Amino acid sequence: MRVPLFDRVTETFTRHLASHSPRRQFLGWFSTFVAGSGAFPLLPVQRAQAESRASVPVPPNTASDFDRLAQSVDPTKCNYWRHCAIDGVLCGCCGGGVHTCPPGTQPSPVSWIGTCRNPSDGRQYVIAYRDCCGRTTCASTPDCHCNTADREMPIYRPQTSNDIIWCFGTTSTTYHCSTAAIVGQA
Amino acid sequence: MFFHNSCRSFALSLLGGVAIVTLGGNALAAEPVLQTEQSDVVTLKPYTPHTILVMDSAGTHAKDGRVYVVDADRGALLGMVQAAYNPNVAMVPDASRFYVGETTWAHGNRGARYDLLAEYDARTLKLTSDEELPARALITPKRNSLTLNVGASYAYVYQMSPNNGVEVVDTHAHKVIQSVDLPGCALTYPWGTNGFSSLCADGTLANVSLGEDGKASMTHSAVFFAPDKDAVFENSPSVTKTGEAYFLSYTGNIYPAHLGANSTVEAPWSLQVGAGMKPASDASAPFETTWRPGGIQLIALHQSDHELYVLMHRGTFWTHKEDGTEVWVYDAQTHKSCAVFHSKRPVTWWG
Numbered sequence: 256m257r258v259p260l261f262d263r264v265t266e267t268f269t270r271h272l273a274s275h276s277p278r279r280q281f282l283g284w285f286s287t288f289v290a291g292s293g294a295f296p297l298l299p300v301q302r303a304q305a306e307s308r309a310s311v312p313v314p315p316n317t318a319s320d321f322d323r324l325a326q327s328v329d330p331t332k333c334n335y336w337r338h339c340a341i342d343g344v345l346c347g348c349c350g351g352g353v354h355t356c357p358p359g360t361q362p363s364p365v366s367w368i369g370t371c372r373n374p375s376d377g378r379q380y381v382i383a384y385r386d387c388c389g390r391t392t393c394a395s396t397p398d399c400h401c402n403t404a405d406r407e408m409p410i411y412r413p414q415t416s417n418d419i420i421w422c423f424g425t426t427s428t429t430y431h432c433s434t435a436a437i438v439g440q441a
Numbered sequence: 442m443f444f445h446n447s448c449r450s451f452a453l454s455l456l457g458g459v460a461i462v463t464l465g466g467n468a469l470a471a472e473p474v475l476q477t478e479q480s481d482v483v484t485l486k487p488y489t490p491h492t493i494l495v496m497d498s499a500g501t502h503a504k505d506g507r508v509y510v511v512d513a514d515r516g517a518l519l520g521m522v523q524a525a526y527n528p529n530v531a532m533v534p535d536a537s538r539f540y541v542g543e544t545t546w547a548h549g550n551r552g553a554r555y556d557l558l559a560e561y562d563a564r565t566l567k568l569t570s571d572e573e574l575p576a577r578a579l580i581t582p583k584r585n586s587l588t589l590n591v592g593a594s595y596a597y598v599y600q601m602s603p604n605n606g607v608e609v610v611d612t613h614a615h616k617v618i619q620s621v622d623l624p625g626c627a628l629t630y631p632w633g634t635n636g637f638s639s640l641c642a643d644g645t646l647a648n649v650s651l652g653e654d655g656k657a658s659m660t661h662s663a664v665f666f667a668p669d670k671d672a673v674f675e676n677s678p679s680v681t682k683t684g685e686a687y688f689l690s691y692t693g694n695i696y697p698a699h700l701g702a703n704s705t706v707e708a709p710w711s712l713q714v715g716a717g718m719k720p721a722s723d724a725s726a727p728f729e730t731t732w733r734p735g736g737i738q739l740i741a742l743h744q745s746d747h748e749l750y751v752l753m754h755r756g757t758f759w760t761h762k763e764d765g766t767e768v769w770v771y772d773a774q775t776h777k778s779c780a781v782f783h784s785k786r787p788v789t790w791w792g
Contacts, residue, residue: 316728316729316730317728318728318757319727319728319757319758319759319760320730320756320757320759320760320763321759342581342762344501389550389551390550391502391503391504391549391550392500392501392502392503393501394501394502400500400501402762403762404759404760404761404762404763405759406759407759407761407762408668408672409627409640409672409673409674409675410578410580410583410627410628410675411625411626411627411628411639411640411641411642411668411675412642412668412672413601413627418580418581418583419578419579419580419581419601420527420579420580422579423603426551427546427550427551428554428579429503429526429546429550429551430503430579
């Protein structure tokens, strides 16, 4: 069907007006920025964050001995921030991870609870130290055997005691290793 | 030529060897013939005050734990018994026998679980009883998980299954005669012939009296410590015969106590003050670095001298498991420091 001349002139004028109006200009520029932002990566910022995770200086007399040395880069070290109240062998050194049990073992459904400061964001998090059960104690390298005690209590306060084998309710009560799962912000 | 020389050298060597053997044989022939032997087994001499039991929980291969008998004067190993999986050991006062609390499984790490109280003759190290218990607590080994009354006619076995309680074992009949529930409390600090106290989450002592009718009665002391601010250590020392006890807190306060059916606790005194320092801060000001008690078995009482030995280190408040670099010695009656021992390397046990 042939479009009348008047309609074609009107359409051309309307499109020109729309594409040069402030709203379309803004959307166009904004879309270009969003689409192009991927080409200008935030890597420098990310690298800066990664570096800051390793060592955020803590002023003296405002932190525990653990917090002063805590890092958030390597979860297979005792001074990884979530390990502020852990007693046992790190599952990350035994074929598992910071919240993952090694193959063939079973996570305990109950645990003791710690409150640890993440040096990357300065926030306090509640950590559930769940044991992995069903094998004898993991014999990893000695630097994976940790015993830290921020806010840790004797066994008459069992919910915050790390001296208890928490393999209750598992098929076998033999202790293999310990994990440190985030369960919420304190 | 080469072959000939080699043969001659060999022949000379052989002759020389025969001569040496012959000479040696003549010399040894003067010695008497060694007698045939029968295999036998040692019976240990009566224990001295320096014959000690050393418990090795063998942490990374826990089912292979053991208790060593050691002559502490000579540093000599005299014998051992097995003690599997977070074990405990308790010696009777006359050193004639000792008890081991241990846990095993029918198939190593699986199958039926057995919580056991083994009794050994202290001199032959022969197993004289192998009592099956309803339960025992699987925790970092603590001295007060397994204790004995005066006369060692009862053994008290702390258990978490998972409710807190104590199995009372008649050590002559070799059977559990009572199971005492301990809601909110843990471990046993025995006193006299028929009772023990336990530390509780509310800062009190639970005092359990064992009646001859097989029933237990319980009282609670007044609140004497604030667990959230300054908890007391589980490994605090006590004396079964007298009920004398010294509960050590995280900051370094000592609470003298008199354990019994109605335990009483005296006002605390500070280790730091006794050493001429200001008291250490508690959990309300946790970041102060100062000398503090720490370790696992970190305090010992010398009963006759009334002296307390405490492992100390420098740190902030939540360093109560830190190994000690010094041992501070106190007169428990005057509350004054009387000696300091420096350790070449940090230690976690002292007893």
